[in-house]
Amino acid sequence: MRPYTILNFAMTVDGKIASYTGESSISSELDKRRVHELRASVDAVVVGSNTVLVDDPRLDVRYVEGRDPLKVVVDGSLKIPLNSRLVTLYPGKLIVGCTQKADAGKVRELESRGVRLVRCGVGEHVDLPFFFEKLYELGIRRVLVEGGGELNWHLLVNGLINEVQLTVAPFIVGGKDAITPVEGKGFPYIKDGFKLRLTEVKQIGEEVILHYSVTGR
Ligand SMILES: NC(=O)c1ccc[n+]([C@@H]2O[C@H](COP(=O)([O-])OP(=O)(O)OC[C@H]3O[C@@H](n4cnc5c(N)ncnc54)[C@H](OP(=O)(O)O)[C@@H]3O)[C@@H](O)[C@H]2O)c1
Numbered sequence: 001m002r003p004y005t006i007l008n009f010a011m012t013v014d015g016k017i018a019s020y021t022g023e024s025s026i027s028s029e030l031d032k033r034r035v036h037e038l039r040a041s042v043d044a045v046v047v048g049s050n051t052v053l054v055d056d057p058r059l060d061v062r063y064v065e066g067r068d069p070l071k072v073v074v075d076g077s078l079k080i081p082l083n084s085r086l087v088t089l090y091p092g093k094l095i096v097g098c099t100q101k102a103d104a105g106k107v108r109e110l111e112s113r114g115v116r117l118v119r120c121g122v123g124e125h126v127d128l129p130f131f132f133e134k135l136y137e138l139g140i141r142r143v144l145v146e147g148g149g150e151l152n153w154h155l156l157v158n159g160l161i162n163e164v165q166l167t168v169a170p171f172i173v174g175g176k177d178a179i180t181p182v183e184g185k186g187f188p189y190i191k192d193g194f195k196l197r198l199t200e201v202k203q204i205g206e207e208v209i210l211h212y213s214v215t216g217r
Contacts, residue, residue: 002132003143005160007152008038009181010167010207017149020175022054030204031167033063035146038165040066043140044095048151049075058085059146070095070140074151076125078102082109091115095138097131099123128158153184156194156214164196164212167204192217 010026011017018024027035039045045059052073059071071086072095080087086094091114098107100122107117118134121127135143145155155161166181187193200211 001136002129002160003043003136003140004162005132005143005145005155006038006042006163006165007145007155007161008035008165009147009152010035010169011181012169012171012173014172014174015180016173016175016178017147017181018054018179019173020178022179024055026169026171027167028169028205028207029063031169031207031209034167034204034209036061036063037066038144039069040064042069042142042144044070044072044135044143046072046074046143046145046151048148049073049079050150051146051148052080052084052086054148056085057146058089060090068093069144072097072135072143074126074128074131076102076123078106078110080110082113087113087115095135097126097134099126125154128154128160132160147181149179149181149183152182153186156182157184161214163199164210164214166210168208168210170206 009017012026040061061068070093071090073080074097076099078098080096095116095118097118097120100119111117118131120131194217195215196212197215199213202209
């Protein structure tokens with residue numbers, strides 16, 4: 001069994017979730033409140049290792065009153081810095097999925113600070129279906145994924161995303177190396193891609209919020 005999983009991201013009108021430098025201050029204050037409300041409605045928020053390195057996020061609910069979710073990082077080789085906010089502020093709420101190849105010293109260091117490590121597979125990267133089954137076993141039923149683009153792709157191709165919520169923000173930044181919501185290898189033809197059903201359209205100020213359910217491929 002796996003948790004029900006919502007993918008959320010904010011993108012510019014030209015479909016980037018960060019500029020080519022990796023900077024990603026895209027959402028307005030109003031949209032941040034919406035995301036924090038969404039966080040308060042889930043058991044855990046999941047991000048990729050690169051997002052932790054670039055953004056050093058807190059993944060908390062400081063814009064709203066609500067339940068602070070567990071924080072989960074997909075981090076095959078344990079790149080997460082010991083001085084990252086997730087480790088220093090929320091070690092007891094942090095779950096890191098790594099592989100058997102992860103450095104034993106770093107595993108011990110993180111565990112000694114109260115971080116829960118889940119070893120998922122023997123390859124270079126986390127076995128995501130296995131990791132999500134483990135999250136379910138830990139009592140996590142509802143998950144919010146907050147990127148980045150590479151993790152989003154691998155979760156999608158493994159069939160682990162049920163719903164997509166996105167904010168289209170009134171910016172255009174360009175850049176062929178700027179990250180898009182879903183990176184990875186991609187599909188050769190549009191007909192091969194995921195099929196979505198539009199379930200909600202909302203406007204908050206100058207931003208448009210779209211909700212889709214993922215209906216298959
Ligand atoms: N605007 C937004 O809503 C938003 C949200 C989040 C992030 N961002 C931006 O996105 C950028 C980071 O995105 P990113 O795409 O570079 O990185 P990312 O998705 O944060 O990190 C890459 C992730 O993909 C995983 N991965 C790679 N290959 C895999 C495989 N074969 N199987 C399973 N997992 C695999 C990596 O795991 P390993 O650790 O094992 O390599 C890692 O967790 C930053 O600039 C950030 O600011 C924007």
